[in-house]
Amino acid sequence: MVTGIAVVLCATAGAAVAQDVITQRRDGMKNMGRQMEAIKAVTDARGDTRPLVERIDTMLALYTGLPALFPAGSGTGETRALPAIWSDRAGFEQMDATMVTQLGVLRAAAAAGDVAATTAAYGQVGATCVACHRTYRGPAR
Numbered sequence: 001m002v003t004g005i006a007v008v009l010c011a012t013a014g015a016a017v018a019q020d021v022i023t024q025r026r027d028g029m030k031n032m033g034r035q036m037e038a039i040k041a042v043t044d045a046r047g048d049t050r051p052l053v054e055r056i057d058t059m060l061a062l063y064t065g066l067p068a069l070f071p072a073g074s075g076t077g078e079t080r081a082l083p084a085i086w087s088d089r090a091g092f093e094q095m096d097a098t099m100v101t102q103l104g105v106l107r108a109a110a111a112a113g114d115v116a117a118t119t120a121a122y123g124q125v126g127a128t129c130v131a132c133h134r135t136y137r138g139p140a141r
């Protein structure tokens, strides 16, 4: 009986941990949307891209550690993560690595103050957001 209670408590704690990591990655992604809007405002205005480096570093911080925010068992709950994240782990990690590479290109362009190159790299980054969501993010449920 005592063992039964311990098992229930452990299962509940596991679910709580999964929900924490889900909240963390969803908040992180929401922040990515805000960073992208801010970058677009500058490229649209053909403004100074150099201060954008700080925003791009914030983005790099999330994507560098993204796979760790999708541990096994975090595919259920308040999440749109698709099972493919775990069944095609190599593909998911490759997609994330592409994002990190493209953010490196964006960072270099922004640091150089090159508006045209920043605009082009921004487009590539945006396309990878869409590509990953198409494959690994499901409808709201």
Ligand code: HEC
Pocket: 022, 025, 026, 027, 029, 030, 032, 033, 036, 066, 078, 079, 080, 081, 082, 092, 095, 096, 099, 125, 126, 128, 129, 130, 132, 133, 136, 137
């Ligand atoms: C490697 C895959 C991947 C990449 C790259 C990626 N996303 Fe996501 N994104 C996801 C997944 C998976 C979810 C669903 C997370 C969940 O619900 O647990 C998500 C969710 C989101 C959400 C919804 C957050 C919420 O719950 O309200 C936003 C906004 C978002 N992403 C923005 C972006 C932006 C902007 C980019 C590009 C800069 C991007 N994402 C790149 C996989 C990715």
